[in-house]
Amino acid sequence: MSKAPAISVRGLTKRFGPRTVVDHVDLTVMPGRICGFLGPNGSGKTTTLRMICGLLIPDAGEGEVLGLDLSTKRRAIKHQIGYMTQKFGLFSDLSIAENLEFIARVYRLDRRKERVAETLEKLGLTSRADQLAGKLSGGWKQRLALAAAVMHEPKILLLDEPTAGVDPQARREFWDQIHALAAEGMTVLVSTHYMDEAERCHEIAYIAYGVMLARGTIGEVIAGSGLSALQGEGPSADRLAAEIEQRPGVAMAAPFGTSLHVCGPDPVALRAAVEPWADRINFTPAEPSLEDVFIHLMRGATDNSVEAR
Amino acid sequence: MWERIGAMIFKEVRQMARDPSTIAMMFFFPIIQLVIFGYAINNDPRHLPLVVEANDNSAFSRSIVSALRTTGYFDITEVAGSYGEADRLIAEGKAQFALTIPTDFARRLVRGERPQLLLTADATDPASTGPAVAAVNEAVAEALARDLIGPLAGRQQGPPPIDLVLHRSYNPEGITSHNTVPGLLAIILSMTMVALTSMSVTRETEQGTMENLLATPLRPVEVMVGKIVPYFLLGFVQVCVVLGFAIVVFEVPFVGSLGLLLAVTLLFTLVSLALGFTISTLVESQVQSMMASMLYLMPSILLSGFAFPYRGMPVWAQWLAELLPPTHYIRLVRGIMLKGWEWPLVLPESGKLVLMLLVLGTIAVRRYRDTVA
Numbered sequence: 155m156s157k158a159p160a161i162s163v164r165g166l167t168k169r170f171g172p173r174t175v176v177d178h179v180d181l182t183v184m185p186g187r188i189c190g191f192l193g194p195n196g197s198g199k200t201t202t203l204r205m206i207c208g209l210l211i212p213d214a215g216e217g218e219v220l221g222l223d224l225s226t227k228r229r230a231i232k233h234q235i236g237y238m239t240q241k242f243g244l245f246s247d248l249s250i251a252e253n254l255e256f257i258a259r260v261y262r263l264d265r266r267k268e269r270v271a272e273t274l275e276k277l278g279l280t281s282r283a284d285q286l287a288g289k290l291s292g293g294w295k296q297r298l299a300l301a302a303a304v305m306h307e308p309k310i311l312l313l314d315e316p317t318a319g320v321d322p323q324a325r326r327e328f329w330d331q332i333h334a335l336a337a338e339g340m341t342v343l344v345s346t347h348y349m350d351e352a353e354r355c356h357e358i359a360y361i362a363y364g365v366m367l368a369r370g371t372i373g374e375v376i377a378g379s380g381l382s383a384l385q386g387e388g389p390s391a392d393r394l395a396a397e398i399e400q401r402p403g404v405a406m407a408a409p410f411g412t413s414l415h416v417c418g419p420d421p422v423a424l425r426a427a428v429e430p431w432a433d434r435i436n437f438t439p440a441e442p443s444l445e446d447v448f449i450h451l452m453r454g455a456t457d458n459s460v461e462a463r
Numbered sequence: 464m465w466e467r468i469g470a471m472i473f474k475e476v477r478q479m480a481r482d483p484s485t486i487a488m489m490f491f492f493p494i495i496q497l498v499i500f501g502y503a504i505n506n507d508p509r510h511l512p513l514v515v516e517a518n519d520n521s522a523f524s525r526s527i528v529s530a531l532r533t534t535g536y537f538d539i540t541e542v543a544g545s546y547g548e549a550d551r552l553i554a555e556g557k558a559q560f561a562l563t564i565p566t567d568f569a570r571r572l573v574r575g576e577r578p579q580l581l582l583t584a585d586a587t588d589p590a591s592t593g594p595a596v597a598a599v600n601e602a603v604a605e606a607l608a609r610d611l612i613g614p615l616a617g618r619q620q621g622p623p624p625i626d627l628v629l630h631r632s633y634n635p636e637g638i639t640s641h642n643t644v645p646g647l648l649a650i651i652l653s654m655t656m657v658a659l660t661s662m663s664v665t666r667e668t669e670q671g672t673m674e675n676l677l678a679t680p681l682r683p684v685e686v687m688v689g690k691i692v693p694y695f696l697l698g699f700v701q702v703c704v705v706l707g708f709a710i711v712v713f714e715v716p717f718v719g720s721l722g723l724l725l726a727v728t729l730l731f732t733l734v735s736l737a738l739g740f741t742i743s744t745l746v747e748s749q750v751q752s753m754m755a756s757m758l759y760l761m762p763s764i765l766l767s768g769f770a771f772p773y774r775g776m777p778v779w780a781q782w783l784a785e786l787l788p789p790t791h792y793i794r795l796v797r798g799i800m801l802k803g804w805e806w807p808l809v810l811p812e813s814g815k816l817v818l819m820l821l822v823l824g825t826i827a828v829r830r831y832r833d834t835v836a
């Protein structure tokens with residue numbers, strides 16, 4: 155496998171009217187990797203994905219997808235990309251089989267009938283092939299949409315919040331499938347709001363209000379945040395969150411069950427901040443979670459955007 | 464390319480077939496329209512308000528009036544002796560017809576001078592004029608047949624003893640019932656082609672399926688053609704339904720060439736489809752595209768010559784009408800169906816439609832993007 159990146163974009167920018175929705179985003183994903191794309195609502199994830207698959211023209215920036223120039227080779231790129239939209243994008247008034255058949259025709263797949271049948275078989279939908287896609291439950295819609303996005307065996311798969319509103323069992327299966335596809339060499343860029351899903355990715359990218367704030371493996375992102383954390387155990391530890399969060403040197407404090415999780419940028423200041431409660435609550439050093447990092451990053455970013463106005 | 468277009472067509476047809484409202488639109492809409500207007504086409508109205516201005520007060524005029532009464536066609540008002548009264552009633556819409564019997568009617572009839580009877584018709588409702596004239600003629604003939612006896616019996620031979628002059632007010636073109644069919648073709652095609660295509664495109668955007676379509680290798684023009692073809696066929700079915708009904712059920716004359724009619728219909732359909740697509744690139748939702756289509760349909764119905772005669776409209780309205788494709792199409796269909804127009808005659812109006820097609824097609828293709836925003 156060549157070691158040229160599957161996706162490589164630099165300085166990608168998109169404006170809607172006066173608002174810069176995606177601001178100089180750099181992103182590199184190597185072949186066969188699963189990259190999680192995270193960020194608060196409205197931070198520009200969907201917009202970035204659309205630019206990568208050629209559905210939006212960037213206002214600035216450049217990049218290559220599978221070595222093809224993003225600005226000149228949009229059509230060639232579309233042939234090799236599978237894109238699963240945030241909103242269910244198949245035809246709800248066509249049956250499951252008819253939807254797959256349509257996709258197969260559009261991509262001019264050979265052995266169309268067999269492929270559709272295989273896909274239905276794999277999905278476990280053979281018996282319901284004639285059911286209208288619009289009548290499927292959320293989880294099944296997601297499965298169908300994924301099947302439609304990978305039927306033409308794309309080299310890159312872009313998934314926009316593929317598991318929103320899907321039950322844990324179905325999510326687990328979904329992710330197993332994505333890992334299986336990646337193992338075959340497919341590159342996956344998947345946006346999500348779930349931390350557990352972020353942890354299933356090889357690497358993550360965090361965008362807030364259009365700005366890419368962190369990239370790398372989970373370890374790298376956590377280390378890069380410079381946060382340290384403490385875990386507090388003791389009577390009513392969980393009730394102290396609001397109070398402790400007001401203290402200087404504390405970025406955030408959150409109850410976890412009966413214990414308390416606090417974190418801040420400076421370990422010494424953090425220790426000092428919890429000192430008043432140290433007599434009854436036992437604080438031990440802990441690993442900051444990905445969630446800590448993201449919330450911390452997001453708060454920083456919100457401040458910036460407010461200042462900017 | 465062709466396979467992708469094929470995929471689009473296939474999908475569209477399936478969706479159409481699954482959507483009962485499309486089927487309804489395809490068959491019932493033209494039929495319902497035809498039946499509604501067909502009543503106008505074939506109508507045989509009764510109780511038409513007729514004012515009789517009998518200025519001679521002779522036995523002849525009295526018997527003409529009573530014969531008119533017995534036809535059952537008219538509700539008769541008599542205004543004897545006051546000139547201009549009949550015209551005023553027509554102007555006010557209180558009467559639809561006025562029969563004026565001149566002062567010297569009886570005298571001239573007896574002398575065999577073929578006196579005139581003036582029948583004034585409010586032709587804004589042209590459909591009822593024909594039957595009414597026939598009824599008046601019949602009633603007069605009957606009355607006179609009864610009265611011209613004895614020494615006057617000789618008047619019954621030779622040319623009719625009187626001369627019924629028809630004067631149409633307010634509708635110089637004298638549009639007859641048969642003119643409804645060309646207009647109906649234009650309106651039905653406009654409604655389905657413009658409204659349905661623009662809605663079918665915006666529906667994809669609204670439901671989020673457009674994003675999916677555009678993420679595939681489908682080109683915008685392929686999406687367009689894929690959508691146009693099925694609607695085009697739908698339009699063809701509608702034309703056949705309307706023409707079939709018009710000719711078979713309502714016995715509308717068809718003197719021209721069917722091939723030529725289909726050719727200009729094809730042209731008009733394409734113009735309408737291009738317009739529908741252009742609308743879809745300008746609006747954001749199905750509701751908006753419905754509104755935009757209505758905005759186009761209303762003037763099309765009112766100004767194209769379907770509802771009101773073109774020559775009766777003010778100049779500004781005529782200019783506006785010139786800009787509307789149905790105006791030209793209606794002229795073409797009337798020309799071909801009723802007057803038997805041949806090739807050279809259809810060229811000027813067809814040329815205007817071709818021009819519109821080029822302009823709209825260019826706008827649609829240029830505005831239809833392969834991106835989502």
Ligand SMILES: Nc1ncnc2c1ncn2[C@@H]1O[C@H](COP(=O)(O)OP(=O)(O)OP(=O)(O)O)[C@@H](O)[C@H]1O
Pocket residue numbers: 170175193194195196197198199200201202240835836
């Ligand atoms: N076509 C558009 N026109 C104008 N503004 C847009 C358009 N598309 C997106 N936006 C704006 O751009 C911003 C980023 O939107 P985007 O959908 O990329 O966010 P997101 O990260 O995917 O959010 P979410 O997690 O809610 O899906 C939003 O504020 C949105 O309102």
Ligand SMILES: [Mg+2]
Pocket residue numbers: 199200201240314
């Ligand atoms: Mg989104």
